[in-house]
Every structure is written in C-alpha cells, then in structure tokens.
Amino acid sequence: AFFVIRFHNEIPSHPAVNDINDLIECDLMDTGNVFLSFACDKNYEFSSLRRAKFSTMGLLYELHTSTTEKFIYSCNTCRQQCDIRYHCTICEDFDLCEKCYNMKPKHEHNMERPIS
Structure with a gap:
C-alpha cells in the first residue's frame, strides 16, 4: 500500500466574511x-x-x-480616577483623564477615547 500526495499550486478562494455584529472594545x-x-x-x-x-x-x-463600572481607570498624569478617559494606541497601559488630555504638553502617541 502506498500513499499518494498531490500538491496543488492553486490557493482556494474563500468568500469574504461579513460580520454583522458591531465591534466591542474590551x-x-x-x-x-x-x-x-x-x-x-x-x-x-x-x-x-x-x-x-x-x-x-x-x-x-x-x-x-x-x-463598565467594574473597571476603574486612573490617569497616568494626575493619578485621579477617570470618568472620561483617553487611551494611548501605542503604549500598553497609558490612560489620561479629560483634563490632562486637553493640557499641554501632549502625549507623544495618538490617544483615543474608548466607547463605554
């Protein structure tokens, strides 16, 4: 008994997946x-x-x-609890409150406000 293996050069094309669910940030x-x-x-x-x-x-x-109330975030600049926070898209764990976000100097990376 022999096993025969046939290689195909063609890459199967699969239809694009359209996810109807909204992305939830966690x-x-x-x-x-x-x-x-x-x-x-x-x-x-x-x-x-x-x-x-x-x-x-x-x-x-x-x-x-x-x-969302289970997670309490604190500002990395003023160390106060953040009700509205901005999260760095590059740094692993860097959050700013709204007051510190609007102050200068600005953080060196892009900041985004997560949807809560």
Missing part, C-alpha cells in the same frame, strides 16, 4: 498581561481541555455580566 483583551492577571485572580486554568472549557465558559459569563 480592555480585558487589550494585552496579555491584563487577561493573565484576570485569569489568575479567578483561578481560571487552560492546562487541560476540561479546565479550558470550564474557564472559557466562566470567562464568557464574566464578560457578559460585567459592566
């Missing part, structure tokens, strides 16, 4: 460190399939039931 998924610390705090493990399934369901439940 700071929990911004960086690996934030996700890892959240998973450690909740004792979520992904070392086996069973634990990964359980942890995934727990994580999805947390994301579904969480509110």
Whole structure:
C-alpha cells in the first residue's frame, strides 16, 4: 500500500466574511498581561481541555455580566480616577483623564477615547 500526495499550486478562494455584529472594545483583551492577571485572580486554568472549557465558559459569563463600572481607570498624569478617559494606541497601559488630555504638553502617541 502506498500513499499518494498531490500538491496543488492553486490557493482556494474563500468568500469574504461579513460580520454583522458591531465591534466591542474590551480592555480585558487589550494585552496579555491584563487577561493573565484576570485569569489568575479567578483561578481560571487552560492546562487541560476540561479546565479550558470550564474557564472559557466562566470567562464568557464574566464578560457578559460585567459592566463598565467594574473597571476603574486612573490617569497616568494626575493619578485621579477617570470618568472620561483617553487611551494611548501605542503604549500598553497609558490612560489620561479629560483634563490632562486637553493640557499641554501632549502625549507623544495618538490617544483615543474608548466607547463605554
């Protein structure tokens, strides 16, 4: 018995995926460190399939039931709590309150206001 392998040079073309759902920004998924610390705090493990399934369901439940009030952001300049914040698109964890965002000198990278 022989196995025959045939290579095709053609790349299959798949239709473009049109996702009808809006993108939702979630700071929990911004960086690996934030996700890892959240998973450690909740004792979520992904070392086996069973634990990964359980942890995934727990994580999805947390994301579904969480509110924006659960996360408290502080300004990196004045250290005050941010009700309206601007997040750096380059730095891993850099937020400014509205007052510090409007002051000079400006932060060296682009800042965006996340939708909450």
